[in-house]
Amino acid sequence: MTSRVIGPIDPPPRLLMGPGPINADPRVLRAMSAQLVGQYDPWMTATMNETMALYRDVFRTANEQTFLVDGTSRAGIEAALVSLLEPGDRVLVPVFGRFGHLLTEIAERCRAEVHTIEVPWGEVFEPQQVEDAVRRVQPKVLAVVQGDTSTTMCQPLADLGEICRRHDVLLYCDATASLGGNAFEADAWGLDVVTAGLQKCLGGPSGSAPITISDRAAAVIDGRKHVEAGIRADDETDAPGERIASNYLDLAQVMDYWGPRRLNHHTEATTMLYGARECARLLVEEGLDAAVERHALHGLAMLEGVRGLGLGVFGDVAHKMHNVVAVEIPDGMDGDAARATLLADFGIEIGTSFGPLHGKVWRIGTMGYNARTDAVLTTLAALEQVLRTTGGVAAAQEVYAS
Structure with missing residues (x-):
């Protein structure tokens, strides 16, 4: 028998921007x-x-x-x-x-x-x-x-x-x-x-x-x-x-x-x-064509956003799904550590990958309820901060760490 009191379910706030699951509508x-x-x-x-x-x-x-x-x-x-x-x-x-x-x-x-x-x-x-x-x-x-x-x-x-x-x-x-x-x-x-x-x-x-x-x-x-x-x-x-x-x-x-x-x-x-x-x-109610166009718009914004951060994109982009992009992890960066920082400091989850791509790409999704402007921009802003090794955010993080 457990000796501690177990309370009601109370999950932490998360923005799920990986390859799924995503935040339910x-x-x-x-x-x-x-x-x-x-x-x-x-x-x-x-x-x-x-x-x-x-x-x-x-x-x-x-x-x-x-x-x-x-x-x-x-x-x-x-x-x-x-x-x-x-x-x-x-x-x-x-x-x-x-x-x-x-x-x-x-x-x-x-x-x-x-x-x-x-x-x-x-x-x-x-x-x-x-x-x-x-x-x-x-x-x-x-x-x-x-x-x-x-x-x-x-x-x-x-x-x-x-x-x-x-x-x-x-x-x-x-x-x-x-x-x-x-x-x-x-x-x-x-x-x-x-x-x-x-x-x-x-x-x-x-x-x-x-x-x-x-x-x-x-x-x-x-x-x-x-x-x-x-x-x-x-x-x-x-x-x-x-x-x-x-x-x-x-x-x-x-x-x-x-x-x-x-x-x-x-x-x-x-x-x-x-x-x-x-x-x-x-x-x-939204319309199937409108939903596909929404995913295409926000997927393109995420694609161009990560490119704007100087990151490469894996695969034949002409045949990429609208709703997820594989972002190449910069050389010398610990991809799992970066994902952990995104989660701990910003409450944002992005995905790793499998097989020959494990440790080589992050998978960032823009799908369902999260195919919207604020989710895309928030994720890109947080990722940009994580990619920085110096600056105000890093200094503030040192304060929290101490």
């Missing part, structure tokens, strides 16, 4: 303070329907199967892959950063036959590179990340759907880091399954994963449903393969849960539903 937090309602209450089921309709607008799709997976963005990724893939299925993953490696790992856990193609971090794939690999591998699924925050790159998707249709391949996209802040067209680009999260451009907390599923992908997922119910097909040659590895993340069951029959699957994460609904409502 206060309107989202207010929505999440609403009281719970039973999950089969008519008001609740109507709210679920409203949420599905809002996310159809966010994804820019007419897909009936558009809803929430209760869990963080990774739960959405796993739900998509574990429900699409059977052991032995071929999967092609174009890897241009850390999160391509994540898709590879999850597909391998599904016991799929995983093939990868790679470009150096800081670059993206040309459509021909992807099509050449599709021809060679002949996958069931092409699994791609749109925006990878580890490199800040944004993979163009407009040509990939047409490539996949031509070769009868399902196209899955992880849009966690990009949706809401970069152009996105699920239907126009021919995407079959897309998953996202709230904690970046959507301006909410982590814990709910919006998903949209095309009719042809839904048919693949639904085709495994009767195995889950323990019912075999009469003709063994028509029987589907192994059962879906996860019960909780089985999209065949989750589709029935959100569908008209409302078949019981799990207890709804009601507070997260409220938050996810408000994230989408605010985005639709």
Whole structure:
């Protein structure tokens, strides 16, 4: 037993300007303070329907199967892959950063036959590179990340759907880091399954994963449903393969849960539903194009701001996401110490990076609620002070230190 008194939650004030999570929009937090309602209450089921309709607008799709997976963005990724893939299925993953490696790992856990193609971090794939690999591998699924925050790159998707249709391949996209802040067209680009999260451009907390599923992908997922119910097909040659590895993340069951029959699957994460609904409502109210333009404006201001401080920028800027920039750490500077100073003295958090970029770049985000002028200027002013080794701020810091 603890001998000390534990008080209520009282987090310190922080301006979260890393690659995510970001500060949740206060309107989202207010929505999440609403009281719970039973999950089969008519008001609740109507709210679920409203949420599905809002996310159809966010994804820019007419897909009936558009809803929430209760869990963080990774739960959405796993739900998509574990429900699409059977052991032995071929999967092609174009890897241009850390999160391509994540898709590879999850597909391998599904016991799929995983093939990868790679470009150096800081670059993206040309459509021909992807099509050449599709021809060679002949996958069931092409699994791609749109925006990878580890490199800040944004993979163009407009040509990939047409490539996949031509070769009868399902196209899955992880849009966690990009949706809401970069152009996105699920239907126009021919995407079959897309998953996202709230904690970046959507301006909410982590814990709910919006998903949209095309009719042809839904048919693949639904085709495994009767195995889950323990019912075999009469003709063994028509029987589907192994059962879906996860019960909780089985999209065949989750589709029935959100569908008209409302078949019981799990207890709804009601507070997260409220938050996810408000994230989408605010985005639709602002207008998708306006939100993308807002992220583009503040992302450009941050980009030019760090350049104005004499800092280099990593990667192919022409293919950078609007909402995050990778800033090269000056030679001789302890990047982690600088981040710690920003946090301790100014209450501002920026990100480090992974793999080959660890210790070489900071990742600074301008996304969601924090894609605004005061957040950008405050961060740049604080970073400028941290970069200085002498001057008034340094002298004042010595006073505090003593």
